[in-house]
Amino acid sequence: MARARIVDPEEGPRSKRGAILVAAVERFGEDGYENTKWSEVADRVGIGQTALYHYFESKAHCLLTIMRLELQRSHDQFVEATSEETDPVEELRAAVRTAFAVTEQEIRQMRILQANMSLLATPRKSKREETERVAARQLVQMVERDWTTLLMRGMSKGAFPVRDAHTLGLAVLGMIVSVWRWYRPTGAIPLSEISEMIEGCVVRMVAE
Amino acid sequence: MARARIVDPEEGPRSKRGAILVAAVERFGEDGYENTKWSEVADRVGIGQTALYHYFESKAHCLLTIMRLELQRSHDQFVEATSEETDPVEELRAAVRTAFAVTEQEIRQMRILQANMSLLATPRKSKREETERVAARQLVQMVERDWTTLLMRGMSKGAFPVRDAHTLGLAVLGMIVSVWRWYRPTGAIPLSEISEMIEGCVVRMVAE
DNA sequence: TAAGCAACCTGAGTTCAGTTCAATTTCACG
């Protein structure tokens, strides 16, 4: 499975696109998108602000790209983790566990995604931004469908009680991603514990 | 119970503060904070942009005020709804139901609150903004404590299995508020149905 | 009725981050 990577191998050898994305993820993830000056990202990469526009049409275009890449990664990881399972409950557990099996950079990307989700609602004026936005929206729907179909499969197999799979899927997904709002690696509770707690919650919610 | 209201009776008779808040809730709630020009709010109220600064130190100060008022309302409503219940499961059910017993304006306020939650993380430069931010943060913690203590009460009474009440509380709260990201009054599913679905999920998560 | 005055309002101008423009420099590749 070719994972969506920040550093795209198709770029020219002197391209700084990857470096910009990495720097932007760090700054947007730590201080927030609005709190981060676009020029700070340039400073961190070691180029003038103007050079940023060689790679991204705008600050928002960079943000939307980060969000799209993260959504792609989430979707890919979901598919990878659940494709081998056959028992619905185990499939559900695997989906939850994989959602929390993330690196620190990916945590920042999730945080950025969650904090700026509402950006995907309204159309963008410029072409490339709008392309990224539409792609991101479709990926959001794809991730929602990942969960919905997993639940529907379990219901039709009789492993889960029949409920509105779409609403239930959104509730499960909402609970999982809400963690990225407050979780910090420096916090008192390790991520593994949170993952186990949520896994149990999801199973009780869905399978009982 | 004196509910936190947008229109404060302590204001002068010609004050437009309430009107500004109402207009801002509508615009920020429909198009988003960043997408809304501060001058549009002035237009809607029927005053020049400069007049806004008589009531709010900045656009962000207005936003923080809206968020603080909504948090105050949520907290008050939680307390009001749960104070009469004695059975833990019924108390839990009442708390969930009251979270979804909201007007359309309150839905917009919840949406604004959720979309801009990360604003509460970093200090503000100006004094009045910072005051509102700190007050809002404290209210967030108070709402989290509302849920945590409800869960702990149920656990110590033996009505809920013993789990980490704080993490569980955040998970429950996260699932509930995540609804305001996607719910629209014009959508296919009525809010009452969503409320029932979430209520069932929360009870299974907590009490089983 | 009118003075006094605080609340309320305004047009003109400032600031600043994001962005555009019109070039110039760099370096991978033939």
Place this chain on the structure above:
DNA sequence: CGTGAAATTGAACTGAACTCAGGTTGCTTA
């Protein structure tokens, strides 16, 4: 090498948030 697309730049522009230096309104008190 030498060529040209990729990469970079300083200076100028833009637009929305905000400041300033007053002006207006209408309530209060005499």
